[in-house]
Amino acid sequence: MAPSLEEPTQVDLDAPLKAAPKLVAPEPEHCPGPESQQAGVADSCAGCPNQKICASAPKGPDPDIPLITSRLSSVAHKILVLSGKGGVGKSTFSTMLSHGFASNPLFTVGLMDTDICGPSIPKMMGVEDETIHVTAEGWEPVWVSDNLGVMSVQFMLPNRDDAVIWRGAKKNGLIKKFLMDVVWGELDFLVVDTPPGTSDEHLSVNSFLKEAGVDGAVLVSTPQEVSLLDVRKEIDFCRKAGIRILGIVENMSGFVCPGCKHQSQIFRPSTGGAERLAQDEGIPFLGKVPLDPRIGMACDYGESFLDAYPESPACQAIRGVVQRVGEQIGLKKGDVLPEE
Amino acid sequence: MPLDNIRNIVLVLSGKGGVGKSSITTQLALTLSLQGHSVGVLDIDLTGPSIPRFFGIEDSKVHQAPGGWIPVPVHDAQTLTPPSTHAANNGDAQTQIGALSCMSLGFILSSRKDAVIWRGPKKTAMVKQFLTDVLWPPLDYLLIDTPPGTSDEHISLLENLLKQTAAPTSPPNQLAGAVVVTTPQAISISDVKKELNFCKKTGIRVLGVVENMAGFVCPNCSECTNVFSKGGGEIMARDFEVPFLGSVPIDPAFVQLIEEGTRPVYPQGTVVGGKDMAETNGGSDGAKEELLVDKYRSCSLCPLFDGIVATLVADIRSRDV
Numbered sequence: 001m002a003p004s005l006e007e008p009t010q011v012d013l014d015a016p017l018k019a020a021p022k023l024v025a026p027e028p029e030h031c032p033g034p035e036s037q038q039a040g041v042a043d044s045c046a047g048c049p050n051q052k053i054c055a056s057a058p059k060g061p062d063p064d065i066p067l068i069t070s071r072l073s074s075v076a077h078k079i080l081v082l083s084g085k086g087g088v089g090k091s092t093f094s095t096m097l098s099h100g101f102a103s104n105p106l107f108t109v110g111l112m113d114t115d116i117c118g119p120s121i122p123k124m125m126g127v128e129d130e131t132i133h134v135t136a137e138g139w140e141p142v143w144v145s146d147n148l149g150v151m152s153v154q155f156m157l158p159n160r161d162d163a164v165i166w167r168g169a170k171k172n173g174l175i176k177k178f179l180m181d182v183v184w185g186e187l188d189f190l191v192v193d194t195p196p197g198t199s200d201e202h203l204s205v206n207s208f209l210k211e212a213g214v215d216g217a218v219l220v221s222t223p224q225e226v227s228l229l230d231v232r233k234e235i236d237f238c239r240k241a242g243i244r245i246l247g248i249v250e251n252m253s254g255f256v257c258p259g260c261k262h263q264s265q266i267f268r269p270s271t272g273g274a275e276r277l278a279q280d281e282g283i284p285f286l287g288k289v290p291l292d293p294r295i296g297m298a299c300d301y302g303e304s305f306l307d308a309y310p311e312s313p314a315c316q317a318i319r320g321v322v323q324r325v326g327e328q329i330g331l332k333k334g335d336v337l338p339e340e
Numbered sequence: 341m342p343l344d345n346i347r348n349i350v351l352v353l354s355g356k357g358g359v360g361k362s363s364i365t366t367q368l369a370l371t372l373s374l375q376g377h378s379v380g381v382l383d384i385d386l387t388g389p390s391i392p393r394f395f396g397i398e399d400s401k402v403h404q405a406p407g408g409w410i411p412v413p414v415h416d417a418q419t420l421t422p423p424s425t426h427a428a429n430n431g432d433a434q435t436q437i438g439a440l441s442c443m444s445l446g447f448i449l450s451s452r453k454d455a456v457i458w459r460g461p462k463k464t465a466m467v468k469q470f471l472t473d474v475l476w477p478p479l480d481y482l483l484i485d486t487p488p489g490t491s492d493e494h495i496s497l498l499e500n501l502l503k504q505t506a507a508p509t510s511p512p513n514q515l516a517g518a519v520v521v522t523t524p525q526a527i528s529i530s531d532v533k534k535e536l537n538f539c540k541k542t543g544i545r546v547l548g549v550v551e552n553m554a555g556f557v558c559p560n561c562s563e564c565t566n567v568f569s570k571g572g573g574e575i576m577a578r579d580f581e582v583p584f585l586g587s588v589p590i591d592p593a594f595v596q597l598i599e600e601g602t603r604p605v606y607p608q609g610t611v612v613g614g615k616d617m618a619e620t621n622g623g624s625d626g627a628k629e630e631l632l633v634d635k636y637r638s639c640s641l642c643p644l645f646d647g648i649v650a651t652l653v654a655d656i657r658s659r660d661v
Contacts (some may be wrong), residue, residue, distance in 0.1 A: 029465035082576035084388050084455075086357010086488040091527075117489035118355045118531040160530070163355075165490045168460025196357040196488055197387035198455045199463065225599055226362075227454060230388035236455035255556065255567065262560035266567070266590055270599040293567050300526035301571070 025049040027169070035062060065211050068179045072212040075110070075187040078126050080205065080217040080243065084230030086196035088222045089251040089289075091120040092299055094193035094322075097218070099304040100322035100337055102148040107188040108139060112178060113152035114205055115195035116171045117164050122154040126302020131155050139183040151182050168200030170196040175204050196230075198237040208239045215329045216244035218286070221277070222252045223269035228277050235281055247284035249321050250274035254311075255291040266291060284328060287321040290314050342408070343471065343504050345478040347485065347511055348656055351497075351518040352546065353539070355531035357488035359523045360552035362390040363461045364588070365485040366598075366654075368519070370636045371645040373415075373440045375653070377480035380411060383444035384467050384497060385487035387456050392446040394598055396632055402447040408473040411441040415631050437633060443474050457551070460492040467496040488531075490538045498542050516656045517545035519585070524572040536580050547652055548585035549577040556590040564589070583655070585648045594639050603635040 023034060030044035038056025039045070048054075074079070081094045094111060102109040113121035122128045125144050132155045133140040141149035153174065154160065166174075184190065192209075195201050206214075217238055221231040231248070238245050250273055255266045269276075278285035292314035298305035309315050319337055326336030343349070352365045365381060370381045383391035392398045392412075400412040417439040445456065445466065458466070476482065487493050505515040518539055520530040532549075539546050551573025555564045567590065577584035593604035636642055 006355070025461075026464075027461040029462055031459075031461050033459060086359075087387075087523075087528075088358055117491050118357070120527050120531065123527055123530055141433060153586045161533040161537055163490045163534040163541065165495060165538055165541065167492050167495060168463075198457045199387055200459050200492075203457065203459065212464065224356075225593060226390050226393050227358075229390065229393055233388065233455040236453055237457055240455065240457065255565075257558035257563060258565055259558060259563035260561035262558060264556075264559055264592060266556055266592055266595070268592065268595055270596075270600055283575075291567060293565065293569070296525045296527070296568050 005281055023050045037038060042340040043210070058298070064176060064180055065208065068176070068208050071180055071182075071212040072190070072209070075184060075190045076188045077188065077211075078192065078209060078212065078214045079212060079246065079325070079329070080192045080194060082194050082202070082217045082234050082238070083196060083220040084198060084234035085221065085227040086238075088220050090196070090220050091115070091124055091193050092295060093218070093220050093249060093251060093289075094119065094191050095304075096318050097322055097325065098148055098189070098191050099202045099306050100319065101189045101326075102145060103306065103337060104335065105147060108147045108149075108186060110149045110151070110184045110187045110190040112182075112190060112192045112199050113150070113154070114175055114178070114192060116153045116166060116174060116201070118195065119152045119154040120299075121150060121152045121193055123302060124299045125150050128154065128302070134294035135183065138183040139178075139295060141182055141184060148251040149184065149187075150304070151178060171200055175201060176208055179208050198233060202237065203241075206243060206312075214243060216246035218246050218325055219248040219283075220251055221248060221274045222267045223250055223265065224264065224267040225271045227267070228271060228274065231274070231277065232281075235283070235340060245283045246325055248274050248278045249286045250288045252291040253288035258293075284324070285319055286324045286328075289317045289321065342473065343476070343482070343514070344509055344511070346476060346482045346514065347480045348516040349482045349484065349501065349514055350516050350652070350656075351484045351486060351544065352521060353486050353494075353518045353535050354457065354488060354521040355490065355533070355535035355538075356522065357527045359528055359532075361488075361521050361587075362394055362485050363594075364392040364519070364521050364550055364552060364597075365391070365483050365593075367636075367641060367645045368649060369440060369481075369483055369507045369634050371642065371649040372481050372483075372653075373438045373471045373633055374637065374642075375646075375649060376433060376436045376438050377653075378417065378438040378478065379440045380479045380482045381440070381442045381444075381485065382470060382474070382482060383442065383446070383485045384470060384493050385485060386445050386458065386463050386466055386493065388487065389444045389446035391442055391444045391485055394600060395440075395442055396598075397442065397444065398446070398452060400447055402443070405475060407492050408475040409443065410475055411443040411477075412447055414440040414442060415633060420631075420634055420637075438480065439477065439632070441477065444542050463492045464496040467493055468500050471497070490534060494538070498544070502542075513656075513659050515544070516659070517547040519547050519652070520582075521552055522549060522573045523568050524551055524566070525568045525589075526572060528568075528574050529572045533576065533580075536576075536582065546580070546582040547655060548583040548648075549573050550585045550648065551587040553590050554587035556592075559592060566590070583651075586644060587650060588641060588644060591639065591641050593643055595631075597635055597639060597643045601632075601635070603630070606640060608611045
């Protein structure tokens with residue numbers, strides 16, 4: 001007998017949050033999605049045990065979308081961090097971007113981790129052991145500093161090594177709850193870190209935020225073609241979904257040997273790297289960030305790399321990128337990362 | 341059952357993306373083939389398939405046959421002559437290598453730029469199809485490369501595999517277990533721990549942990565830098581009481597082999613010792629025609645994987661009795 005793959009019930013997500021009806025069977029292969037307008041009436045719905053439920057469910061826009069929109073109306077800029085490839089530094093870059101924006105005390109920054117199966121943000125921010133507080137208003141994010149708040153599924157796990165074995169639909173429910181119920185308050189920036197790929201999480205973040213308006217997406221890649229290949233798919237995704245691309249960052253670009261100062265390309269940009277890709281696709285190139293072992297160390301210890309090694313070339317490069325992101329969303333140069 | 345002519349199935353898993361699952365899968369496949377086993381590689385990373393790129397067969401397409409898809413062959417079973425300069429060194433006789441073939445969604449997409457934007461149910465159906473509708477030749481090993489995480493693809497992969505391997509017609513102990521890949525830094529370890537818990541929950545045996553990207557040897561001064569720190573994988577393996585298979589350093593020559601198809605060349609005095617100048621100055625045309633598996637034998641990682649694979653094979657065989 002095969003062991004069952006029951007979903008763990010560690011987070012209470014059964015509170016009413018979906019306009020989608022409760023289904024009696026798993027969604028079939030070509031399911032238009034129980035939330036969609038075609039639910040129950042599409043060709044592929046014929047024969048599905050859910051057909052009746054979907055067809056009779058109230059139509060019209062998801063009543064939760066206006067809630068999300070009003071909740072996020074106090075957020076000035078929303079930035080997605082995307083990459084088709086895993087492990088290229090999306091989370092690292094998201095934390096850098098947040099720390100970078102938050103270094104101006106006039107800004108308040110939120111960082112939301114939508115990677116549900118492999119959340120890294122809490123560890124990188126040094127708030128791994130925190131849990132979230134529920135108030136009458138909703139869920140309180142975890143505040144790393146006075147003006148930098150973080151939200152991640154990791155905060156809700158009773159045991160931090162637990163695997164979250166969830167199918168797409170359940171992940172969408174949680175992301176929606178994050179957007180709807182987290183009390184961000186007045187924010188200047190909300191940085192949304194995503195898992196790799198072009199699937200459920202990305203689709204739902206996009207559809208939930210469409211009304212509220214997203215400034216755009218920052219794509220992260222490493223220089224080698226294996227990674228660029230997946231990033232091309234992400235560009236295609238952004239175009240199809242109508243997300244503006246703020247630009248592309250090349251991470252892990254070159255490594256300077258601490259012994260002999262010789263620069264080597266660990267991940268060779270054999271096809272011209274992200275810069276060439278940006279040129280070909282006509283999207284802004286935000287800069288190259290060299291590989292520095294101290295970045296990884298800073299992340300492991302949950303420190304801000306920008307504060308810890310402000311003089312390093314990698315830090316300079318990151319500051320440049322953060323500034324360029326700021327320019328792309330229409331901020332003045334002096335506003336982001338003011339010179340000390 | 342469609343997987344009946346496969347002797348052993350090995351999964352390559354990691355909770356974290358970009359730690360080198362596909363790279364490790366590729367090298368395991370090449371090494372198994374070099375040891376004379378027939379190998380198949382199934383890539384179930386649907387939104388970011390990398391296997392076609394790794395084997396240099398991006399332009400290949402899958403053929404449809406009555407009853408299913410025919411996987412893309414990388415090379416047939418054949419005899420390799422020893423690499424020219426090494427022949428004198430280790431007195432290798434000719435090597436019998438096993439056939440190698442691959443299946444990936446990348447072979448089915450019309451353009452490599454196209455995004456596969458699928459929700460869970462569609463991915464579930466595709467994974468199922470990959471497991472039921474691929475006409476594999478008789479294989480000693482089927483390696484399954486997975487996307488990061490513990491979600492739709494993994495759930496359906498395991499549901500289907502467990503169902504199929506439990507069937508009375510399938511070989512005993514067909515589902516050998518999982519190789520878990522990590523990088524040494526704590527961020528990666530914390531995600532990979534989740535994957536180990538996933539294996540525990542689903543009853544998949546962990547064949548071992550491979551620590552990838554452990555150290556980088558500067559090609560200029562041969563100094564080894566731990567770019568992503570070191571030793572985390574071994575500690576994690578000990579904590580979870582699973583075997584530790586080894587640390588794999590970053591080798592730019594391997595990346596170059598994959599990206600450009602050039603036979604790895606090392607400066608005098610590195611691990612492999614000796615140069616293969618004869619092959620490399622013959623121009624790219626000559627080098628391209630050689631088999632990937634042949635060129636891989638010149639890579640410094642090859643002996644390392646030889647050891648890892650030998651351990652794996654011995655472990656799997658000991659269970660078969």
